[in-house]
Amino acid sequence: MSVLAVSSLTKRYRRGSKPFAAVDDVSFEINPAETLALAGPSGSGKSTIARLVLRLIEPDAGRIAFEGADFLALSGAALRARRARLQMVFQDPLAAFNPRATVARVLDDPLRIHNIATRAERPRRIAALLERVGLDAGLAARAIHEISGGQRQRVAIARAIATRPSLIVLDEAVSALDVSVRGQILELLLDLQRQERIAYLFISHDLGVIRAVAHRVVILDAGRIAESGDARAVIADPQSAIGKALVAATPRLTRSRP
Amino acid sequence: MTALLSIRDLRVRYRRDGIEVPALKGVGLEVVAGERLAIIGESGSGKSTLALAVAGLLARGAEIGGTLEWSASQSQMPRSFAPPSGLPAISPARGEIGSSADGSSPPATLEIGEGGDDGLISPLAGEMPGRAEGGVPERRPPAIGENQAPRLGRDIGFVFQDPSSSLDPVMPVGKQIAEVACTHLELTWPEAFAKAKTLLQRVRLPDPDSALRAYPHQLSGGQKQRVAIAAAIAAGPRLLIADEATSALDTIVQAEIVALIRRLVAEDGMTLIFISHDIALAASLADRIAVLRHGELVELGETRRLIEAPRHAYTRGLLEAHLGLDAKPLLDRQGASA
Numbered sequence: 324m325s326v327l328a329v330s331s332l333t334k335r336y337r338r339g340s341k342p343f344a345a346v347d348d349v350s351f352e353i354n355p356a357e358t359l360a361l362a363g364p365s366g367s368g369k370s371t372i373a374r375l376v377l378r379l380i381e382p383d384a385g386r387i388a389f390e391g392a393d394f395l396a397l398s399g400a401a402l403r404a405r406r407a408r409l410q411m412v413f414q415d416p417l418a419a420f421n422p423r424a425t426v427a428r429v430l431d432d433p434l435r436i437h438n439i440a441t442r443a444e445r446p447r448r449i450a451a452l453l454e455r456v457g458l459d460a461g462l463a464a465r466a467i468h469e470i471s472g473g474q475r476q477r478v479a480i481a482r483a484i485a486t487r488p489s490l491i492v493l494d495e496a497v498s499a500l501d502v503s504v505r506g507q508i509l510e511l512l513l514d515l516q517r518q519e520r521i522a523y524l525f526i527s528h529d530l531g532v533i534r535a536v537a538h539r540v541v542i543l544d545a546g547r548i549a550e551s552g553d554a555r556a557v558i559a560d561p562q563s564a565i566g567k568a569l570v571a572a573t574p575r576l577t578r579s580r581p
Numbered sequence: 582m583t584a585l586l587s588i589r590d591l592r593v594r595y596r597r598d599g600i601e602v603p604a605l606k607g608v609g610l611e612v613v614a615g616e617r618l619a620i621i622g623e624s625g626s627g628k629s630t631l632a633l634a635v636a637g638l639l640a641r642g643a644e645i646g647g648t649l650e651w652s653a654s655q656s657q658m659p660r661s662f663a664p665p666s667g668l669p670a671i672s673p674a675r676g677e678i679g680s681s682a683d684g685s686s687p688p689a690t691l692e693i694g695e696g697g698d699d700g701l702i703s704p705l706a707g708e709m710p711g712r713a714e715g716g717v718p719e720r721r722p723p724a725i726g727e728n729q730a731p732r733l734g735r736d737i738g739f740v741f742q743d744p745s746s747s748l749d750p751v752m753p754v755g756k757q758i759a760e761v762a763c764t765h766l767e768l769t770w771p772e773a774f775a776k777a778k779t780l781l782q783r784v785r786l787p788d789p790d791s792a793l794r795a796y797p798h799q800l801s802g803g804q805k806q807r808v809a810i811a812a813a814i815a816a817g818p819r820l821l822i823a824d825e826a827t828s829a830l831d832t833i834v835q836a837e838i839v840a841l842i843r844r845l846v847a848e849d850g851m852t853l854i855f856i857s858h859d860i861a862l863a864a865s866l867a868d869r870i871a872v873l874r875h876g877e878l879v880e881l882g883e884t885r886r887l888i889e890a891p892r893h894a895y896t897r898g899l900l901e902a903h904l905g906l907d908a909k910p911l912l913d914r915q916g917a918s919a
Binding site: 531 | 861903
């Protein structure tokens with residue numbers, strides 16, 4: 324059974340007085356331990372889909388089934404409980420966290436809010452989480468603004484996995500990182516996926532990154548699915564106009580220059 | 582090969598929380614007239630500091646050493662230009678210039694010009710140089726050799742990463758471009774406005790007539806960057822500096838902007854300094870690539886040689902870390918070890 328099944332998802336906004344669909348009749352599924360990438364140009368609806376799946380915004384039409392349950396029907400305590408299983412990592416962890424909070428505080432919150440560990444157990448759990456994402460436990464006392472961008476994104480991942488999610492939405496989660504750090508973070512994500520069978524909804528504008536880590540890809544254009552399929556097959560031989568344009572626009576090291 | 586710009590032993594230190602942080606630790610290189618030079622590096626490498634230093638845009642408080650020699654003698658400006666008297670005096674010896682305060686009240690023409698420039702160059706840390714501020718912004722260019730300092734806007738065009746913050750949000754874009762032309766080319770306002778329209782056509786903005794009157798928020802990110810480029814080249818600068826100018830754009834728009842920069846640089850015979858974190862993007866555009874790391878130049882070479890036979894381990898690392906469409910997917914590398 325799929326972790327996430329989205330069907331006929333639609334979200335309309337108004338541009339001036341004109342309504343337009345930011346997400347238009349989009350359907351896809353993600354299986355356990357699978358990475359599904361959403362690709363597309365700016366304004367294609369990638370991040371709107373992420374926010375709909377996270378229920379940060381409500382759709383105008385369509386259904387979202389998460390772990391087999393009607394996710395849109397949940398509210399209150401039931402929604403909060405289910406949200407522990409659905410986590411997120413954004414592009415800029417400095418914007419996602421209180422910069423003056425300590426790393427320990429950032430990781431303590433989910434453990435406390437979701438009653439995952441008692442107060443006495445939490446320091447040990449925090450140390451284990453830091454270790455799990457490749458950080459020194461001594462980092463716990465540091466403030467978020469004091470650590471590097473790569474370390475912050477590891478903390479964001481530690482926070483996401485603290486509640487043992489079945490799905491993590493990664494919205495341009497490695498886009499702001501230096502390439503050397505990016506590789507390490509991608510390896511960490513793949514390692515976690517193998518160990519914990521976490522599924523990823525992986526949003527990126529970078530086809531090179533998608534091809535490196537995603538099993539399947541959905542290419543969006545103006546809110547609609549232009550094409551989808553095995554990530555490597557689609558990127559190797561895109562069928563849609565937007566897919567072809569994205570592949571053609573991706574810089575290549577081997578390209579012979581005029 | 583004539584050097585348009587010689588950078589020698591350039592050192593820049595910032596002061597942060599009372600601590601001196603070196604950003605450039607003695608970088609030397611020559612920018613050849615007419616070449617497309619990419620400067621690449623990761624965060625903290627000093628690549629943007631280098632660009633800002635060349636443009637004389639470093640934030641106040643930055644300590645600068647070393648020399649920048651600008652070959653103004655080869656200047657082929659469309660017309661002769663008398664530098665405004667309000668320009669800060671530059672001591673030829675050692676970098677430090679009289680701050681803008683010394684320039685007393687700048688002449689009116691300069692004020693307009695700087696206002697236009699400010700619209701272009703606002704994202705300096707800690708400064709909000711709105712138009713209302715007027716006057717000469719604080720600039721501390723390093724020592725310039727025997728010749729006069731290159732002037733931002735006239736001799737050097739600068740394109741920043743984020744056009745939303747480099748354009749004035751409450752001024753029609755045509756006016757922002759025209760101001761640059763008006764200030765640096767001694768054009769009348771109608772001439773400058775006509776020039777702005779030509780520039781909007783050159784950067785391929787659809788419907789230049791209505792674009793002239795558009796405000797930045799009415800344009801897409803790619804269109805705004807086209808406007809910023811039009812303003813940067815309005816006075817016919819010899820050097821165009823693009824500092825991560827495509828990094829905030831999606832892949833397709835990025836490719837369009839890179840193609841635009843390539844065409845404009847060729848058409849106008851400009852020299853290009855292209856600052857990027859993306860080695861593949863840099864390689865697609867540049868004749869030569871300079872690799873910076875922690876404020877030092879680790880490698881400089883012809884693009885093809887540097888990509889195919891990197892000499893420095895750090896360059897090799899950058900090439901290996903690049904996830905191209907022909908790289909072996911990490912999924913496979915992982916699967917093998919699982």
